[in-house]
Amino acid sequence: MTNSMSNTEFVTNLVENQYKVLKTEVLDQYQIAFEVKKEDVHSILSLLKTSGWIQLSYLSAVDWIKDNEFEVVYIVFNWDKAVHIQIRTRLDRESASINSVLPIYPGCKYYEREAHEFFGIKFPGNPDYEKQLILENWDDIPPLRKDFDPRQYSDKKFSHMEYKNDFVNKDGKVSKQEAREKRFSDADKLRTGGKK
Amino acid sequence: MNKQYSIFTSWRHFKHLFKKPKTIPFTSIFTKKNMNYLNNNSIIRSKKKVEMSNPRTAGDNQRGFHTNDWEVCIGCGTCEEICPTEAITMVERLDIKDEEGKLQQRPTIDYGRCCFCALCVDICTSDSLKMSKEYIYSHEDPNAFELMPEALWQGHAVEEGWVKDKASNLLDLERVHMEHESPDERKSSFIEIVRGYSKEYAKLEAARCVECGICTGSCPVQMHIPAYIKAIFEDDIEGGLRQIYETNPLPGVCGRVCTHNCESACAIAVKGEAIAIRWLKRYIIDSAPNDMYEKILMEPVSEVVDARVAVVGSGPAGLGAAYYLRVMGYEVDVYEEKPLTGGVMRYGIPAYRLPDSAINKDIDFIEKIGVKMIVNTRVGKDITMDKLEKDYDAVFLGTGFFKPRSLGIPGGDHKDVIGAMTFLPQVRDYERGVLKLEDIDVAKSIVVIGGGDVAFDVARSATRLQMLKYGKSDVKLTSLENEDQLPSSDDELFEGSEEGIELFCGNGPQEVMIKNNKVTGLRLWKCLCIFNETGSFNPEYDKECEQIIEGQQIYIAIGQSPDYEYIPESLQGKLQFSRGKIKAGEFGQVEYTPWLFVG
Amino acid sequence: MKEMKLFLGPQHPGMSGNASVHMYVDGDIIKRSYLLPGMLHRGFEKGMERHLWVNNISLIPRVCVVEPDTNEMAFAMAVEMIAKLEVPERAHYIRMIILEFARLSIHLMSYGGLGGPTGLYTLMYHAHTDRNTILNIFEKITGHRVYHQYIVPGGVRKDLPVGIEKDMHSFLDDLESRYEEYRDLGINNLSIQARIRDTIMLPKEVVWELGVTGIGMRSAVNKPYDLRKVKPYARYDQIEFDVPVSDYSDAYARVDCKLQEVLQSISIIRQCLIKMPKGDVRVPISKGQAMRWTVPKGYAYACVESSRGEFGYFMVSDGGTHPYRVGVRGASYPQGLLGVEKYLPGTRLDDASLWIDTMGVCSPEIDR
Numbered sequence A: 001m002t003n004s005m006s007n008t009e010f011v012t013n014l015v016e017n018q019y020k021v022l023k024t025e026v027l028d029q030y031q032i033a034f035e036v037k038k039e040d041v042h043s044i045l046s047l048l049k050t051s052g053w054i055q056l057s058y059l060s061a062v063d064w065i066k067d068n069e070f071e072v073v074y075i076v077f078n079w080d081k082a083v084h085i086q087i088r089t090r091l092d093r094e095s096a097s098i099n100s101v102l103p104i105y106p107g108c109k110y111y112e113r114e115a116h117e118f119f120g121i122k123f124p125g126n127p128d129y130e131k132q133l134i135l136e137n138w139d140d141i142p143p144l145r146k147d148f149d150p151r152q153y154s155d156k157k158f159s160h161m162e163y164k165n166d167f168v169n170k171d172g173k174v175s176k177q178e179a180r181e182k183r184f185s186d187a188d189k190l191r192t193g194g195k196k
Numbered sequence B: 001m002n003k004q005y006s007i008f009t010s011w012r013h014f015k016h017l018f019k020k021p022k023t024i025p026f027t028s029i030f031t032k033k034n035m036n037y038l039n040n041n042s043i044i045r046s047k048k049k050v051e052m053s054n055p056r057t058a059g060d061n062q063r064g065f066h067t068n069d070w071e072v073c074i075g076c077g078t079c080e081e082i083c084p085t086e087a088i089t090m091v092e093r094l095d096i097k098d099e100e101g102k103l104q105q106r107p108t109i110d111y112g113r114c115c116f117c118a119l120c121v122d123i124c125t126s127d128s129l130k131m132s133k134e135y136i137y138s139h140e141d142p143n144a145f146e147l148m149p150e151a152l153w154q155g156h157a158v159e160e161g162w163v164k165d166k167a168s169n170l171l172d173l174e175r176v177h178m179e180h181e182s183p184d185e186r187k188s189s190f191i192e193i194v195r196g197y198s199k200e201y202a203k204l205e206a207a208r209c210v211e212c213g214i215c216t217g218s219c220p221v222q223m224h225i226p227a228y229i230k231a232i233f234e235d236d237i238e239g240g241l242r243q244i245y246e247t248n249p250l251p252g253v254c255g256r257v258c259t260h261n262c263e264s265a266c267a268i269a270v271k272g273e274a275i276a277i278r279w280l281k282r283y284i285i286d287s288a289p290n291d292m293y294e295k296i297l298m299e300p301v302s303e304v305v306d307a308r309v310a311v312v313g314s315g316p317a318g319l320g321a322a323y324y325l326r327v328m329g330y331e332v333d334v335y336e337e338k339p340l341t342g343g344v345m346r347y348g349i350p351a352y353r354l355p356d357s358a359i360n361k362d363i364d365f366i367e368k369i370g371v372k373m374i375v376n377t378r379v380g381k382d383i384t385m386d387k388l389e390k391d392y393d394a395v396f397l398g399t400g401f402f403k404p405r406s407l408g409i410p411g412g413d414h415k416d417v418i419g420a421m422t423f424l425p426q427v428r429d430y431e432r433g434v435l436k437l438e439d440i441d442v443a444k445s446i447v448v449i450g451g452g453d454v455a456f457d458v459a460r461s462a463t464r465l466q467m468l469k470y471g472k473s474d475v476k477l478t479s480l481e482n483e484d485q486l487p488s489s490d491d492e493l494f495e496g497s498e499e500g501i502e503l504f505c506g507n508g509p510q511e512v513m514i515k516n517n518k519v520t521g522l523r524l525w526k527c528l529c530i531f532n533e534t535g536s537f538n539p540e541y542d543k544e545c546e547q548i549i550e551g552q553q554i555y556i557a558i559g560q561s562p563d564y565e566y567i568p569e570s571l572q573g574k575l576q577f578s579r580g581k582i583k584a585g586e587f588g589q590v591e592y593t594p595w596l597f598v599g
Numbered sequence C: 001m002k003e004m005k006l007f008l009g010p011q012h013p014g015m016s017g018n019a020s021v022h023m024y025v026d027g028d029i030i031k032r033s034y035l036l037p038g039m040l041h042r043g044f045e046k047g048m049e050r051h052l053w054v055n056n057i058s059l060i061p062r063v064c065v066v067e068p069d070t071n072e073m074a075f076a077m078a079v080e081m082i083a084k085l086e087v088p089e090r091a092h093y094i095r096m097i098i099l100e101f102a103r104l105s106i107h108l109m110s111y112g113g114l115g116g117p118t119g120l121y122t123l124m125y126h127a128h129t130d131r132n133t134i135l136n137i138f139e140k141i142t143g144h145r146v147y148h149q150y151i152v153p154g155g156v157r158k159d160l161p162v163g164i165e166k167d168m169h170s171f172l173d174d175l176e177s178r179y180e181e182y183r184d185l186g187i188n189n190l191s192i193q194a195r196i197r198d199t200i201m202l203p204k205e206v207v208w209e210l211g212v213t214g215i216g217m218r219s220a221v222n223k224p225y226d227l228r229k230v231k232p233y234a235r236y237d238q239i240e241f242d243v244p245v246s247d248y249s250d251a252y253a254r255v256d257c258k259l260q261e262v263l264q265s266i267s268i269i270r271q272c273l274i275k276m277p278k279g280d281v282r283v284p285i286s287k288g289q290a291m292r293w294t295v296p297k298g299y300a301y302a303c304v305e306s307s308r309g310e311f312g313y314f315m316v317s318d319g320g321t322h323p324y325r326v327g328v329r330g331a332s333y334p335q336g337l338l339g340v341e342k343y344l345p346g347t348r349l350d351d352a353s354l355w356i357d358t359m360g361v362c363s364p365e366i367d368r
């Protein structure tokens, strides 16, 4: 096998010569990531497939709720030139839709279906993408979106187990724990900025 | 395939027919406790077998049921915090003794949720929580699966399974290093020793805190310590500043010199180095831009109460009162006899620990919110108490302890026996350029009496002056307490010895040696004990064990007494004093004189 | 004959895991089929986003019941890739030992599982007895028998206990000595051969179309396409081992490769025990106490060779105390979902469970 470092260089040249890449990241000698425009995704993937990246390892999405965007990720692999390539592209969150890559990678069929189920991204071109796959009778927003709160959902759906044990011993005095907790939450309210 | 197989090939397995089974028999995994349960519920037919069962011992790292030594556990609740399944709940136990550095609560574990990950064990701040080799437990009542781990598992001593070790430890026990000036460099100048955290370092240090709040209990003003440390970690200076100002109006000063009891109480200090709480606070203060200060300080003054308050003395107590009174909407005037405000902060603490700039920053902001400072005015001399009473709705006494307590030994009234509060203000004035080096009378060799922070302030300031004046230093420090019991903070002791101060701890001064009307030294007797049985101050000495240490000047830093001369006779009669302080009610209100409050 | 609707699983001795295959059969022949996943869906990907970096180690092994260690490894590698952590040398070797033991245990178990669809339960008993010994070793090292929670970002949680090498060696010697016996009982057994020879083919083209990895692929394409060889992780580049391959991909070839890998794993563990240096076994992800560990911003996809093929974790960090997104690529995704839909039809009904078993379909990793 040829030197691995040249593999990533090979890929970089291959992709960057023909397409406008928004960002290139070389993670290590076996992995490289390209951020590209939505229009280029399909032709880049075709190019990669014909160059030996015949396996679609993974397809999914990330919810960047602050930017109001979804990011779709395709990871492809070439067993002879061992480099995993991430192809990432951003979609508008409100009307997220990207043509299926079914003609290029038939293996994407269920990945796309799952991405639709969990994020609500549409994949026109995939005949089954709208069918439910894993979540039977789901009645809320797609659950991997950042605005879905599983805690709230389960509180709504399921009852909570309360133990009847009484380990508390206040010795007839006023609770200090509650006072502490109250002070702490009051102090927390003084906060305004910062990242969570 | 060259070998030919027949359908009998696999028959060779018949040889296993008479071998002993390798698997663990069902009956050998029950503990006594289960046995009772199982016998009652008759899952197994042969009770006899279960009774005789000999439970299999698990591997050494077994993550079985927890044990928790209540004596060691400090109730910090870190285990509750990390538990990924929310199995742990801290339960209040006020029957446990209330101790500094511990909270009166202990964890309970819901074994319906626990996944036996041992993260709680790996993060336990006191190493009290461990896992045992017990892995079987059954009961018909679901409530019986919430248990409170104690040192014994279900009343039995059990073998230890998974315990924390160096690799599995999840706490960060080492403090993030803060830049100090080197001892040689700092000895000969009054620059601030500690340079302060940079943003990255502060965040790293803040990341060590487990947010337990034990420190809050031992802070004199109960600051929201975990809250503002978290604010630092999350990069929210403004929020942190707000949390600090809610309880402490002089954070810049405090961040440098407070005695940081909180750090000795800190949960991390049980096993490692305490969080640098004081430095983190200082980081917030130092890095908040001025306009943020103003914004925060201005916020609370919403309504103005039509009442005037006079505050006597501009030390920490006076300024603190002034700040909160002002925030509550009162109009406040502060009276100070010295030309600069700040009291003990300004005159009593050397600049290498507390530079003027820090004091100014704090005081400026108090002034900015509308507190009026009236300096060079001694109440009782420049303005009478009666006038204050008439002009203001209330008077707050925030005066400090500036008069030296006397030594009470032969030679103790010699002019070269100098009180700390006479000397330290001179030092400050020298730093400000008010006094010149020549004006300060520092001898070539000095003895300091006292073991507190003030004694070290004196000794270390004197070292610096000697270095400047003579190029070398000779300072001895003697105290009643032994070295390991010194009331001063550890940094002082450490940095002081680094700077070359000789320690004569555990000795009591008996006589100031005077020759030709000049001080030559101090006679010391070994101190046997400081307090008598009833706990009152009554040192005993061993006369046999005598030593004389040389010195041309003796500095006394054994505490100060208050100076109440400014209070008129008429009033003094009405006040009651206890241990040098004015007696007052719960809220500082003085009996018989409802307009008078003390700090 | 009329078309009939049938379910295989979730409760069926030949079904590996809690999924079911929905089939339309005509006589003996399957006409259409779909996998019905979701019975074990636990929302792990969402759960991981909501757990701290350190807390995730209690969640991850649960993705796959029989082979938790590959999950831990892939997760740890993804974190290490983003945070650019240098794992101590000793930890690499300990990890390899753990991973190979895991491979042994799952290969034995699935070889024993062959007994399910073929009706030869003796195989299962033998396999489980040996797996039990492996679990004893795991218990001594990690504290647990099944969900080890042992490989963590930055290394492993604890050093190997003293004297564990002895246990390992005696188990490996024992297994090696009975290897031929295993073969004789299973794939050399003519009645089993009658079931698995020349059936359930997985031709090369189908492999590429579906994206099947692991033994399924190697037994079809005759090339050593094993992640441990093509992009070595841990210290697999320092170890000598062969990757068994075949060019005739029937069920027999796949089982054969699996058994040969057992021998390879034994040899890998022995080499590791010799080459393993002394030293630390863990570095923290970042400074501070574990609940405030952060991982810098970044994306990574880390994968390891599991017993069923490429097992990967896609991870996004926004620089905070929690992962921003974790995606799990289960190794049996392609053959389990698309494979069942496209290539199960046409086989006989009684081969369906054999199909599922020898292709290595594990529903927990599809469901997450």
Ligand code: SF4
Pocket (backbone or CB within 6 Å): B068, B072, B073, B074, B075, B076, B077, B078, B079, B080, B106, B107, B123, B124, B125, B126, B127, B128, B129
């Ligand atoms: S972490 Fe340890 S010390 Fe703290 S409450 Fe839990 S058991 Fe006690």
Ligand code: SF4
Pocket (backbone or CB within 6 Å): B082, B083, B084, B085, B086, B087, B088, B109, B113, B114, B115, B116, B117, B118, B119, B120, B121
């Ligand atoms: S072992 Fe894990 S799950 Fe159980 S109480 Fe401790 S932290 Fe929680």
Ligand code: SF4
Pocket (backbone or CB within 6 Å): B208, B209, B210, B211, B212, B213, B214, B215, B216, B225, B226, B229, B265, B266, B267, B268, B275, B277
């Ligand atoms: S500073 Fe120490 S005592 Fe205070 S909350 Fe943090 S860890 Fe707990």
